[in-house]
Amino acid sequence: MIAELISVGTELLLGNILNSNAKYLSEQCSELGLSVYFQTVVGDNPNRLEEVLKQGIQRSDVIILTGGLGPTQDDITKEIVAKVVNKKLIKDHDTEKKLNLFFEKRKVKMSHNNLKQAYVPEGSMVLDNHNGTAPGLIVKDETGKKSIILLPGPPKELIPLFEEQVKPYIKEKSHYTIVSEVIKIVGLGESLVEEKVLALIEKQTNPTIAPYAKDGEVHLRITSRTKTLKEGKALIEPTKKEIYNLLGQHIYSSDGRTLEEVVVDLLIEKNYSLSVAESCSGGLLSGRLINCSGISSVYKEGIITYSNESKIKLGVKKETIDAYGSVSEETAKEMAQAIATRAQSDVALSITGIAGPNGGTKEKPVGLVYIACHIHGKTIVEKINALGSRDKIRNFSVISAINLLRKELLKKG
Amino acid sequence: MIAELISVGTELLLGNILNSNAKYLSEQCSELGLSVYFQTVVGDNPNRLEEVLKQGIQRSDVIILTGGLGPTQDDITKEIVAKVVNKKLIKDHDTEKKLNLFFEKRKVKMSHNNLKQAYVPEGSMVLDNHNGTAPGLIVKDETGKKSIILLPGPPKELIPLFEEQVKPYIKEKSHYTIVSEVIKIVGLGESLVEEKVLALIEKQTNPTIAPYAKDGEVHLRITSRTKTLKEGKALIEPTKKEIYNLLGQHIYSSDGRTLEEVVVDLLIEKNYSLSVAESCSGGLLSGRLINCSGISSVYKEGIITYSNESKIKLGVKKETIDAYGSVSEETAKEMAQAIATRAQSDVALSITGIAGPNGGTKEKPVGLVYIACHIHGKTIVEKINALGSRDKIRNFSVISAINLLRKELLKKG
Numbered sequence: 144m145i146a147e148l149i150s151v152g153t154e155l156l157l158g159n160i161l162n163s164n165a166k167y168l169s170e171q172c173s174e175l176g177l178s179v180y181f182q183t184v185v186g187d188n189p190n191r192l193e194e195v196l197k198q199g200i201q202r203s204d205v206i207i208l209t210g211g212l213g214p215t216q217d218d219i220t221k222e223i224v225a226k227v228v229n230k231k232l233i234k235d236h237d238t239e240k241k242l243n244l245f246f247e248k249r250k251v252k253m254s255h256n257n258l259k260q261a262y263v264p265e266g267s268m269v270l271d272n273h274n275g276t277a278p279g280l281i282v283k284d285e286t287g288k289k290s291i292i293l294l295p296g297p298p299k300e301l302i303p304l305f306e307e308q309v310k311p312y313i314k315e316k317s318h319y320t321i322v323s324e325v326i327k328i329v330g331l332g333e334s335l336v337e338e339k340v341l342a343l344i345e346k347q348t349n350p351t352i353a354p355y356a357k358d359g360e361v362h363l364r365i366t367s368r369t370k371t372l373k374e375g376k377a378l379i380e381p382t383k384k385e386i387y388n389l390l391g392q393h394i395y396s397s398d399g400r401t402l403e404e405v406v407v408d409l410l411i412e413k414n415y416s417l418s419v420a421e422s423c424s425g426g427l428l429s430g431r432l433i434n435c436s437g438i439s440s441v442y443k444e445g446i447i448t449y450s451n452e453s454k455i456k457l458g459v460k461k462e463t464i465d466a467y468g469s470v471s472e473e474t475a476k477e478m479a480q481a482i483a484t485r486a487q488s489d490v491a492l493s494i495t496g497i498a499g500p501n502g503g504t505k506e507k508p509v510g511l512v513y514i515a516c517h518i519h520g521k522t523i524v525e526k527i528n529a530l531g532s533r534d535k536i537r538n539f540s541v542i543s544a545i546n547l548l549r550k551e552l553l554k555k556g
Numbered sequence: 557m558i559a560e561l562i563s564v565g566t567e568l569l570l571g572n573i574l575n576s577n578a579k580y581l582s583e584q585c586s587e588l589g590l591s592v593y594f595q596t597v598v599g600d601n602p603n604r605l606e607e608v609l610k611q612g613i614q615r616s617d618v619i620i621l622t623g624g625l626g627p628t629q630d631d632i633t634k635e636i637v638a639k640v641v642n643k644k645l646i647k648d649h650d651t652e653k654k655l656n657l658f659f660e661k662r663k664v665k666m667s668h669n670n671l672k673q674a675y676v677p678e679g680s681m682v683l684d685n686h687n688g689t690a691p692g693l694i695v696k697d698e699t700g701k702k703s704i705i706l707l708p709g710p711p712k713e714l715i716p717l718f719e720e721q722v723k724p725y726i727k728e729k730s731h732y733t734i735v736s737e738v739i740k741i742v743g744l745g746e747s748l749v750e751e752k753v754l755a756l757i758e759k760q761t762n763p764t765i766a767p768y769a770k771d772g773e774v775h776l777r778i779t780s781r782t783k784t785l786k787e788g789k790a791l792i793e794p795t796k797k798e799i800y801n802l803l804g805q806h807i808y809s810s811d812g813r814t815l816e817e818v819v820v821d822l823l824i825e826k827n828y829s830l831s832v833a834e835s836c837s838g839g840l841l842s843g844r845l846i847n848c849s850g851i852s853s854v855y856k857e858g859i860i861t862y863s864n865e866s867k868i869k870l871g872v873k874k875e876t877i878d879a880y881g882s883v884s885e886e887t888a889k890e891m892a893q894a895i896a897t898r899a900q901s902d903v904a905l906s907i908t909g910i911a912g913p914n915g916g917t918k919e920k921p922v923g924l925v926y927i928a929c930h931i932h933g934k935t936i937v938e939k940i941n942a943l944g945s946r947d948k949i950r951n952f953s954v955i956s957a958i959n960l961l962r963k964e965l966l967k968k969g
Contacts, residue, residue, distance in 0.1 A: 154768055156592045157736075158583030159777075161574050165597070170571030179569045180604060184578070184595035191593055214747040215767060216757070248923075249941055256747045274944045297769070299948065353572075419839075419860070425846025426832075426839025429860045433838025434946065436913070444866040447832070447842045447858030449851070453899070456857070486866070500849070533847065 144317060146177040147203035149195055151211035151220050152296060153186040164209045164301055171305060174366060175313050176321045177205060187217040196227050200284050200291070205313065210296035212277035214256040221264065221280065224291055228284050230264040238269060238278050245276055270308040275300040281312060290316070322375030323366040326386055326397045329359070329546045336361045339389050343382065350379050352386075359542040360402065395549060402545050407435040409552045410490070415518075418486035419445040420457060420478040422469065422495040423512065428541045444486040448478065454495075457481045468507065470495050472524045475513035483517045491517040492544050496529075498536045510536050514544040516551050523551060557730055559590040560616035562608055564624035564633050565709060566599040577622045577714055584718060589732045589781065590618060600630045609640050613697050613704070618726065623709030625690035627669040634677065634693065637704055641697050643677040651682060651691050658689055683721040688713040694725065703729070735788030736779040739799055739810045742772070742959045749774045752802050756795065763792050765799075772955040773815065808962060815958050820848040822965045823903065828931075831899035832858040833870060833891040835882065835908040836925065841954045857899040861891065867908075870894045881920065883908050885937045888926035896930045903965075904930040905957050909942075911949045923949050927957040929964050936964060 148168050154160050165182045172179050180203065185195045192211075199206040211220030225232050239261040246253040260277050263269055270279030272295060280293040292309055294301045314320075328336055333356040337344070340363065344352045350367040363386060367378040387394060396405050410417055419429045419442075429445035432438055448454040451469050455461050458481030459474055467473040475495050483491035496512025503509035510529040515522055527543050529536040561581050567573050578595045585592050593616065598608045605624075612619040624633030638645050652674040659666040673690050676682055683692030685708060693706040705722060707714045741749055746769040750757070753776065757765045763780035776799060780791040800807060808818050823830055832842045832855075842858035845851055861867040864882050868874050871894030872887055880886040888908050896904035909925025916922035923942040928935055940956050942949040 153766060154777075155578075156582055156595065157586045157777075157779075158579045158581070158592075159768075161576060161579050162595075163574060165568075166571045166574050168571070169569055173570050179571075180599065180601075181608075182569065182575075182597035186593060188593070195594070213769070215750045216754075217766065245943065248943060251745070251748075254747045254751050256751065274948060299945070303945075355572075421839070423846075424843070426834070426842030426858055426860065429839035430837070430843050430950075433836075433860070433862060434950070439862060442862050444863070444869070445839055445860030447839065447846070447860075449846060449855050450857070453857040537843075537847070 144177050144204045145202070146172045146179050146205040146207065147199045148179060148182040149192075149199055149206060149208045150182070150184045150296075151187065151192060151208060152184070153217075155184045156186050163298060164296065167298070167302065168207055168209070168305070171310070172207075174321055174323050174364075175310065176317050176319055176368060177313065187211060187219055189219055189223055192219065192223045193227060196223060196291075200227070200289050203289070205290045205292065205316075207292045207294065209294045209301060212260070212279075212293060212295045214254070214259050214276070218259075220293055221262070224280075224282055224293060225264040228264065228282055228291065230266060230282070232262040233265050234261050235263045235269055235278075236261075238263070241271075242276055268312075270304055272300055272304055274303060279304045279308065281309075319368055319370060320372050320375050321366060321368055322372060322379060323364055324379055324383065324397055325399070326363045326365070326383065326390075327395055327402070328361045328363065328390060328393050329395050329402055329542065331361060331390070331393050333361050336363070336390070340386060343385055343389070347382065350382055352382065359539045392550070392553065395546070401435075402542065402549070403431050404435050406545050406549050406552065407432060407438055407441065409549065410441040411437050413552065415441065415489040415552075416443050416486075417441050418443045418482045418488040418491045420482035420491065420493040421445070421447050422449055422454070422478070422493075423498040424494045424496075424537050424540050424544075425449060427537055428492065428494060428544055431541055431545070443488045444482070446482055446485075454478060458484065470497055470507055470511060470513065472513055472526065475515040475524050476517075476522045479515040479517035479522055489519065490548065492548055493517075494540050494544050496527075496536070496540055498533045498540075500533055512536065512540045512543070514540060514547055516544070516547045518548075518551050523547065557590050557617045558615070559585045559592050559618040559620065560612045561592060561595040562605075562612060562619060562621045563595070563597045563709075564600060564605060564621060565597070566630075568597045569599050576711060577709065580711070580715065581620055581622070581718070584723070585620075585726075586734055586736075588723065588726050589730045589734045590726065600624060600632060602632055602636060605632065605636045606640060609636060609704075613640070613702050616702070618703045618705065618729075620705045620707065622707045622714060625673070625706060625708045627667070627672055627689070631672075633706055634675070637693075637695055637706060638677040641677065641695055641704065643679060643695070645675040646678050647674050648676045648682055648691075651676070654684075655689060681725075683717055685713055685717055687716060692717045692721065694722075732781050732783055733785050733788050734779060734781055735785060735792060736777055737792055737796065737810060738812070739776040739778070739796065739803075740808055740815070741774045741776065741803055741806050742808050742815055742955065744774060744803070744806050746774050749776070749803070753799060756798055756802070760795065763795050765795065772952050805963065805966060808959070814848075815955065815962070816844050817848050819958050819962050819965065820845060820851055820854065822962065823854040824850050826965065828854065828902040828965075829856045829899075830854050831856045831895045831901040831904045833895035833904065833906040834858070834860050835862055835867070835891070835906075836911040837907045837909075837950050837953050837957075838862060840950055841905065841907060841957055844954055844958070856901045857895070859895055859898075867891060871897065883910055883920055883924060883926065885926055885939065888928040888937050889930075889935045892928040892930035892935055902932065903961065905961055906930075907953050907957050909940075909949070909953055911946045911953075913946060925949065925953045925956070927953060927960055929957075929960045931961075931964050936960065
């Protein structure tokens with residue numbers, strides 16, 4: 144089956160935003176066994192959108208449109224689809240109810256514009272949007288053979304809609320089963336991971352192995368294409384084993400969990416409580432851990448000691464900062480020890496570093512970060528040299544701290 | 557003049573990479589006064605590329621193709637362009653010389669394939685590539701009216717080529733200048749913003765006004781099209797004033813700054829120090845503020861009191877939590893007061909709420925969040941009802957807290 148993506152939005156044509164939806168959907172289609180031959184971006188213009196949509200229906204089996212489903216006058220995707228497939232727009236009562244509920248809950252008066260979102264082309268399959276007001280839609284063309292899938296533009300709405308409702312729909316239409324597993328790796332760069340598994344990548348055709356760099360981590364996706372799910376899973380198994388042999392503990396999960404979920408699960412399993420002290424990361428480490436379910440049973444307290452004054456108030460010795468500086472092995476160590484004492488936690492993490500863009504010196508350049516893990520009376524410190532923007536350095540520090548804790552938790556058996 | 561972008565590359569269709577070239581080129585074209593009506597991505601496939609190129613020549617004045625200029629068999633862009641505009645490929649002696657020099661310098665033998673890069677459609681303008689072996693090209697269609705611009709795919713080659721050689725070429729051909737400004741709004745939903753400025757949107761043709769929803773905020777972009785930059789700026793001014801009249805303090809910036817940057821700048825200006833106490837947001841509020849430059853001069857301390865125990869340790873009365881619960885106006889108020897006292901800061905913010913997915917009750921549903929701002933001995937509490945995922949609720953709480961502080965800082969004159 145051939146798929147085609149049409150992104151609707153003037154902000155894309157003006158270059159205001161990157162088309163991350165097209166990347167996501169292409170990746171997903173490829174995994175589902177659909178061939179994407181064209182991606183098109185078109186503005187909020189009725190004639191041009193109509194032209195592009197008609198062409199898509201002619202040459203592809205599945206057309207995925209994103210954007211232009213909102214409540215404003217500029218949002219025309221649904222209207223143009225209805226026109227092209229020759230269907231009326233009718234009010235969908237379920238969607239209307241949900242819209243009313245949405246605004247009631249927020250205690251906001253629903254504007255007249257918003258009701259526009261309750262209208263759908265006759266005969267559409269309505270996809271529930273749990274993260275916004277515009278529902279997704281699946282509409283058939285006049286022949287009934289082509290599927291036109293409409294999704295809202297914001298990735299936070301589009302991704303769950305696609306995962307939960309579009310994927311099963313496409314899977315049912317597709318002739319073979321695609322099984323894929325993602326092995327997640329931390330603490331090794333993309334080229335190093337690729338070097339280690341290169342022989343494996345080169346000899347494989349089914350399953351295939353593809354590496355992706357992702358915010359300080361590397362993911363290896365193993366994908367098989369078979370008739371049944373069982374065959375697909377069996378085909379993946381030996382490759383997965385070989386990758387585990389090659390990369391060992393650098394692999395933190397292959398079951399979909401994030402790095403922080405793996406660590407929080409380890410803490411829960413061992414019944415260890417956790418506290419956190421942060422300087423340059425300024426709350427991002429706690430913020431990330433606290434996004435995990437079950438965290439409330441282990442997380443005791445966090446503190447953001449961005450200034451030297453607040454580090455000293457926490458319990459770091461003034462002499463330590465005077466002698467070694469606030470960005471040093473010694474300060475990181477005392478931060479972790481001090482928050483463990485204050486919170487009376489089994490385990491403590493700390494981060495102190497220079498995230499830039501200013502504040503670097505020759506001896507202590509931007510990107511120098513110390514992370515410490517205090518566990519059962521012992522404190523381990525790691526020094527890292529991160530590269531890139533302030534944002535990137537802070538993010539890499541957070542990942543490294545979570546990974547340090549993971550390694551220590553695994554050591555304790 | 558109408559421009560159209562065609563990106564050639566299977567890696568884009570597989571979703572392996574983001575199309576950052578399309579964003580860059582769209583932004584550039586818009587600044588140069590070209591209207592980009594279509595962006596297309598197509599694979600390394602001769603028939604499909606030919607189809608897309610022919611369509612582009614029909615409907616646009618300038619067609620910018622990126623990718624597919626390399627030495628391999630997969631690289632077909634130049635060949636297809638030559639075919640479509642009915643020109644022979646001839647050897648360009650300057651390019652051949654440069655190729656020879658390039659490989660000599662690197663002491664590498666030039667492979668036969670590489671010579672392919674010295675061939676150009678007859679009559680082309682050859683653009684020197686200082687960062688790679690494939691030159692850029694400008695080719696005219698058969699009528700001589702349309703320009704087809706071919707650029708190499710790697711951004712490190714494409715960007716300098718565009719800046720140095722394509723920009724001057726387009727400027728010479730273009731007749732007007734595009735100026736645009738973004739007005740950023742917080743505390744009002746997209747449809748409400750549009751309702752308020754609808755009359756304005758409807759009556760405008762130059763400048764135009766377009767609303768965009770963005771992570772809990774709404775942005776209005778005003779864009780003018782004039783002969784000179786000065787005229788463009790003057791044309792935007794009255795519309796901008798009208799929008800300020802309509803939306804008032806809901807507008808937090810029109811100079812590119814983020815919400816947190818505006819608030820941190822206000823704190824610096826007033827020389828107010830800040831501390832933060834967070835429960836459900838778990839560090840994200842501090843994390844966001846600490847991403848601003850200059851924050852170190854105002855941020856004193858942050859604390860993450862996720863558990864009741866840690867809230868009480870901070871200074872919230874046990875009786876308050878027992879009587880009203882940890883998610884209540886009273887607890888939010890005491891959290892802000894307690895951190896202000898602990899940190900001895902002029903201003904304090906606090907957040908406590910139920911981010912879900914679990915923990916909600918009928919009286920206190922998921923999404924119920926209290927935010928408090930303590931400023932000069934007074935504490936203001938706002939109750940919000942956020943909807944969506946845990947992530948979305950936490951993010952909305954953070955934005956609301958920063959906005960509450962902004963409103964209070966503006967009040968103090």
